[in-house]
Amino acid sequence: MRNHVNHYKCPLCDMTCPLPSSLRNHMRFRHSEDRPFKCDYCDYSCKNLIDLRKHLDTHSKEPAYRCDFENCSFSARSLCSIKSHFRKVHEGDSEPRYKCHVCDKCFTRGNNLTVHLRKKHQFKWPSGHPRFRYKEHEDGYMRLQLVRYESVELTQQLLRQPQDGSGLGASLHESSLQGILLETVPGDPGPEEEAEEEEEGGGGEGTALSAPQDTPSPVIHVVNQTNAEGQREIVYYVLSEAPGEPPPPTELPSGGIMEKLEGTAEEPKVQMM
DNA sequence: CAGCAGGGGGCGG
């Protein structure tokens, strides 16, 4: 009870879950090809009922969803379209809220920012992590989440076993953790302009990656590595348990959400810290 | 070409 970490690790990938049931759920979705829910009108099949219902909407001729707002005749064939319409038209929420943390360009949708990050800044997501996560900041903007909350066990395993002899292929970053420069950032959320021996290229636009201000004192491990292709990768690991302090109520939801992202930049202007 | 937006699908919580 002293910490909120995920204790149950998937044997097939680096996912960890807080409960056996959630791990079972994960394995069913992620590592099973069973698609017991089949569409009666086409060859489509999927893994749960919700997705099947979403698919069935695509077979209906007329829009299944209508806007509830007074005198609004907007209709759409998907629920998310209705919701985005409502936010945009009836709640005046039309300002783009997804902000690129590198060049401060704003986008209306997360996936459009994703395209921008990949094409303009050569970001990518590591294997086993199929998407970017965006986090809402104090200023209301959604920005790429550059840290991931890991369990204590997971992080210690990572730091302790740089290479696995068995080659089971299930460890965190496989055996690619050789020649790592490891740097720990103290909990002080001050301006951590900790220049390494590497020179910074472009310079000016470097938006600082700040530790979540609302967390007490997260222990952040910054792993700087070079992968097989010679590209430089930076991986952030954040322990969700700050020693001697209770987990914050605002962030770090009950399960000890873990997020990990690594950004890579092929240019020598790695600025994410 | 970059950005926006609709539609449909995947999947973690």
Add this chain to the structure above:
DNA sequence: CGCCCCCTGCTGA
């Protein structure tokens, strides 16, 4: 369910 993925067509610079 919510968030993000991809694919695609449209639009303006």
